[in-house]
Amino acid sequence: MFLYHGSNVEIKEIDLTLSKPNKDFGRGFYLSNNYEQSYEMATFKTTFFRGSPLVTKFEFDESLLKNGSLKVLSFSEYSKEWADFVFKNRNQENQVFSHDYDIVIGPIANDRVGAQIRRFVEGDISFDTFLERLKYMKGITFQYFFGTPKAIQTLVNKGLCHE
Secondary structure (H helix, E strand, O other), rough: OEEEEEEEOOOOOOOOOOOOOOOOOOEEEEEEEOOOHHHHHHHHHHHHHOOEEEEEEEOOHHHHHOOOOEEEEOOOOOOOOOHHHHHHHHHHOOOOOOOOOOOOEEEOOOOOOOHHOOOOOHOOHHHHHHHHHHHHHOOOOEEEOOOOOHHOOOOOEEOOOOO
């Protein structure tokens, strides 16, 4: 399968130390199987970091998700378990939560996750409302988190993509 990473720079080598903390599935390298979503992310990044929107294409052998060589967590839909996992990874106050998954697959959360976490923590909204507000406004789109060197080694860089 092909996966895409949108940025303002071409990704030639993946360096997990450059990954930002407090993302949906933790600190790691994120990709999408949807080129348009990746291009949208690249465009979004250029508003903050300048440059041009660039999408790097990677090839990944899907059989690795099921053969037991990698520790994989997969969410097939928006669910309470997914929202709880996103909350634990995104919560700025939570410095102790971490997981040992090589790859996590699941829906992309709404861009306004931080505001929803704050409202939930302060008791302004219920967990069910929190879950509803985390749903991506443009429909369900999946993201692929690669969080360990072992997982990163499974990605074959195919260079810049212009679909």
